Amino acid sequence: MSLSPIAYLKSFASDRDDVTVWSGDAPNWRSFTAWAIVSSAAVVATLFLATFALNPFGNFPETALSQKFADDNQRFDYPSIVRSGLHDSAVFGSSTSRLLEPAALHEAFGGRFANLSFDAGTAWEQTQIFKLFLREEPTPKMVVLSVDGFIWCDPQADKKRLTFRLFPEGFYDANPFNDLGDILNLELADTLNKAVKVMLGSRQPYFDDDGFGDFTPGEANYDLARAQQHIRSEAKAKRSEPQLSVAELSSLSFPALNWLEDILATIPAATDVILARMPINVAIQPWPASRLGQSDAECLARIADLAARRGLTVFDMAIASPLTSNDSNYWDSLHYRLPVGRQIVAALHDAFADGSSSSILTIRRAADR
Amino acid sequence: MLFQTQLFLLVFFPVTLGLFFLVSARANVRIAVLIAASLVFYGWWDARFVPLLIGQAVFTWLFAELYFRIGSRALLWLAIAANLAVLALFKYADFIVGNVEAATGLSLPRSTWILPIGISFFTFELISYLADQLRGREKRYGFSRFLLFVLFFPRLIAGPIVRHDEIIGQFDADPRRPGVSERLGKGFVLLVIGLAKKVLIADQLAGTADTFFAAAAIQPQPLFESWIGTLAFTLQLYFDFSAYTDMAMGMSLMMGFVLPPNFDAPYRSTSIRAFWRRWHMTLSRYIRDYLYIPLGGSRNGVARYVLATMASMSLCGLWHGAGWTFILWGAMHGAGLITCRVWQGFGLPLPAPLAWVLTMLFVMAGWVLFRSPDFSTALSVFTGLAGQAGIGSASSASWIMAAGAAAALLGPTSLRYVHQYLLVWRSAAIFWAAVFVYCLLAIGGRDPTDFIYFQF
Numbered sequence: 001m002s003l004s005p006i007a008y009l010k011s012f013a014s015d016r017d018d019v020t021v022w023s024g025d026a027p028n029w030r031s032f033t034a035w036a037i038v039s040s041a042a043v044v045a046t047l048f049l050a051t052f053a054l055n056p057f058g059n060f061p062e063t064a065l066s067q068k069f070a071d072d073n074q075r076f077d078y079p080s081i082v083r084s085g086l087h088d089s090a091v092f093g094s095s096t097s098r099l100l101e102p103a104a105l106h107e108a109f110g111g112r113f114a115n116l117s118f119d120a121g122t123a124w125e126q127t128q129i130f131k132l133f134l135r136e137e138p139t140p141k142m143v144v145l146s147v148d149g150f151i152w153c154d155p156q157a158d159k160k161r162l163t164f165r166l167f168p169e170g171f172y173d174a175n176p177f178n179d180l181g182d183i184l185n186l187e188l189a190d191t192l193n194k195a196v197k198v199m200l201g202s203r204q205p206y207f208d209d210d211g212f213g214d215f216t217p218g219e220a221n222y223d224l225a226r227a228q229q230h231i232r233s234e235a236k237a238k239r240s241e242p243q244l245s246v247a248e249l250s251s252l253s254f255p256a257l258n259w260l261e262d263i264l265a266t267i268p269a270a271t272d273v274i275l276a277r278m279p280i281n282v283a284i285q286p287w288p289a290s291r292l293g294q295s296d297a298e299c300l301a302r303i304a305d306l307a308a309r310r311g312l313t314v315f316d317m318a319i320a321s322p323l324t325s326n327d328s329n330y331w332d333s334l335h336y337r338l339p340v341g342r343q344i345v346a347a348l349h350d351a352f353a354d355g356s357s358s359s360i361l362t363i364r365r366a367a368d369r
Numbered sequence: 370m371l372f373q374t375q376l377f378l379l380v381f382f383p384v385t386l387g388l389f390f391l392v393s394a395r396a397n398v399r400i401a402v403l404i405a406a407s408l409v410f411y412g413w414w415d416a417r418f419v420p421l422l423i424g425q426a427v428f429t430w431l432f433a434e435l436y437f438r439i440g441s442r443a444l445l446w447l448a449i450a451a452n453l454a455v456l457a458l459f460k461y462a463d464f465i466v467g468n469v470e471a472a473t474g475l476s477l478p479r480s481t482w483i484l485p486i487g488i489s490f491f492t493f494e495l496i497s498y499l500a501d502q503l504r505g506r507e508k509r510y511g512f513s514r515f516l517l518f519v520l521f522f523p524r525l526i527a528g529p530i531v532r533h534d535e536i537i538g539q540f541d542a543d544p545r546r547p548g549v550s551e552r553l554g555k556g557f558v559l560l561v562i563g564l565a566k567k568v569l570i571a572d573q574l575a576g577t578a579d580t581f582f583a584a585a586a587i588q589p590q591p592l593f594e595s596w597i598g599t600l601a602f603t604l605q606l607y608f609d610f611s612a613y614t615d616m617a618m619g620m621s622l623m624m625g626f627v628l629p630p631n632f633d634a635p636y637r638s639t640s641i642r643a644f645w646r647r648w649h650m651t652l653s654r655y656i657r658d659y660l661y662i663p664l665g666g667s668r669n670g671v672a673r674y675v676l677a678t679m680a681s682m683s684l685c686g687l688w689h690g691a692g693w694t695f696i697l698w699g700a701m702h703g704a705g706l707i708t709c710r711v712w713q714g715f716g717l718p719l720p721a722p723l724a725w726v727l728t729m730l731f732v733m734a735g736w737v738l739f740r741s742p743d744f745s746t747a748l749s750v751f752t753g754l755a756g757q758a759g760i761g762s763a764s765s766a767s768w769i770m771a772a773g774a775a776a777a778l779l780g781p782t783s784l785r786y787v788h789q790y791l792l793v794w795r796s797a798a799i800f801w802a803a804v805f806v807y808c809l810l811a812i813g814g815r816d817p818t819d820f821i822y823f824q825f
Contacts, residue, residue, distance in 0.1 A: 029551040032794070036799075036802050167814070184810055185815075187814070
């Protein structure tokens with residue numbers, strides 16, 4: 001068979017039905033079809049087999065090659081941590097609560113903690129992992145809910161449920177078979193590659209069996225100037241704006257608070273609950289005189305109202321404080337340094353023990369509105 | 370169940386195809402397999418609509434059978450009216466009530482019924498069967514074959530709109546007959562092309578188009594954003610709908626059935642008449658045969674021609690959606706077809722590039738009406754297209770738009786590609802397998818985006 005590539009491409013725009021690119025031997029359709037279908041099936045089967053063998057998400061039976069938590073998308077990995085049965089307490093939140101160490105939490109509160117905070121976790125995603133946790137552990141000892149304003153007070157939270165990171169919904173229900181529907185995706189090749197590296201010892205798992213992992217570049221590599229550069233570039237403008245009226249404030253909608261209400265309603269009475277806002281750098285905290293600041297305060301007050309229904313207060317660390325005003329505590333405006341995590345656990349412990357504010361934590365009550 | 374899901378592509382279709390070939394020696398069993406698969410496929414969305422679908426099919430077949438035995442044409446008219454009534458009830462009741470309310474100021478109850486998916490397509494096919502009996506093209510089919518004609522899952526939801534006599538006869542052909550490898554190979558490639566068009570082009574353009582129309586609903590957008598947003602929807606609609614058709618035709622071909630073509634590079638058209646010969650060809654054919662010609666066509670004087678064209682195209686618009694924007698879109702194309710015919714009657718052909726530009730501008734203006742939820746949004750879009758809201762920037766343009774435009778304008782249609790240009794090489798087979806697997810991975814973990822024509 002011979003073929004002129006130029007004639008082939010030129011004829012593309014033709015609407016003629018009699019154009020043919022073939023000459024010589026008749027095409028071997030049997031071979032073509034067999035190769036197309038068999039190679040498709042072979043690649044798909046190989047991907048599934050590799051996933052079963054390497055078990056990178058920990059949701060399949062263990063094999064000799066199993067390598068858990070090689071990937072950095074916690075949305076795929078945390079369900080298996082929840083199902084491990086090793087944890088009766090957990091932290092839920094986004095990257096702002098990722099550096100709360102389960103060991104420090106255990107020391108402070110006594111539970112067997114897992115940190116189930118997702119990087120950039122949306123309120124909807126956090127709600128899903130929380131529901132799964134409660135299904136697997138119906139009577140938790142303690143839950144720590146990080147209710148950052150920029151996540152839980154987002155007026156678009158019900159529309160922006162997911163991020164660019166994939167979320168395997170099938171991993172979060174009681175049916176193990178539909179997990180298969182969330183295996184094949186464009187992240188899988190990278191995940192398997194990382195799992196092989198973990199197996200060969202050239203890469204460490206992204207986090208431990210309790211979900212904790214230090215995602216920072218390491219204390220030895222801290223660079224204050226670079227951190228301040230990040231913080232400055234992310235800082236919110238401090239401009240006063242025309243204020244929202246009382247009517248406008250009361251008409252604001254925070255869809256994620258409906259999920260928070262459900263969460264609080266389903267937690268058993270015997271479970272200790274901490275509702276906290278993590279200490280983001282003061283540079284990106286909403287300016288009180290701005291509309292965003294007003295909106296944030298309104299949302300916080302509504303969270304405090306929800307908390308009060310089960311006798312709780314909100315431990316607010318997203319305030320101007322010696323911690324949040326000191327750039328040397330941060331890698332960037334959202335992410336504090338690893339030792340700060342222990343400072344936060346200590347502040348939570350003190351507030352939980354005696355219900356009083358401290359220099360880095362303000363107690364928010366429903367009556368504060 | 371959606372075509373572009375892993376469940377469909379890795380489980381439903383391979384299992385159905387496998388079973389179909391496993392029992393291929395017996396036609397009745399093959400047909401039973403396809404009927405059962407089609408019911409699962411349709412019921413996956415909402416099992417409540419399965420009785421409606423089967424009910425319409427059984428009702429239509431029974432009335433046709435009664436007609437064959439009794440000979441009363443009133444039975445056929447009654448069955449047509451009943452099918453139209455079902456369509457009107459589910460699709461147009463709220464539209465009619467809304468218009469009555471607007472005209473009278475009354476407040477009337479709404480049905481709040483959900484539109485059964487694909488109802489416009491299968492109802493049209495049932496009516497065409499009944500109408501053909503009325504026109505003397507009498508065809509009597511066994512119940513199972515007729516049921517499969519209505520239910521056949523590859524084209525159940527969004528066509529191509531198939532005539533009974535071009536598909537039912539094929540159901541008895543043994544899929545293992547000579548040429549089975551060629552049909553399987555070509556069908557697989559068509560399926561993959563459709564999947565790639567949907568996942569890699571149409572769904573990518575949807576973001577640009579949706580963002581633009583949402584913004585334009587609030588206020589007119591700048592010139593560049595308006596043209597890019599309109600162009601994005603123009604390309605999205607073509608790739609989305611033709612993707613569905615390609616997948617439907619590909620899967621059918623793998624089972625040994627040939628469906629009628631639905632698209633023939635419509636954006637290469639240099640006149641509106643040519644556009645409608647190339648766009649949604651099975652609907653154009655339907656409108657022509659069951660509306661335009663019965664209304665008088667072009668052989669009964671100018672007035673009758675204008676009336677037939679305007680009525681047919683306005684109803685074509687209404688078929689797409691229960692809204693005045695759709696009706697105006699159809700009427701606009703009716704006026705375009707009449708103008709085109711008149712101009713062509715003068716014997717003064719425009720230079721092809723100018724004719725193409727005018728045709729595309731007209732088509733895109735129509736898509737603005739088609740996509741806009743209301744006239745105020747459409748007006749806002751037209752205001753932006755006219756540059757009345759500033760110049761803006763071309764930052765929302767993407768290479769996918771450029772690639773899509775090039776493929777729509779320069780490339781062969783999918784059907785022409787597989788029949789004339791597909792290189793039957795081992796390397797080409799592996800290439801198409803790779804595209805298939807890539808698309809499978811690309812749809813993984815994401816909520817699938819419905820095909821646009823599912824809403825009709």
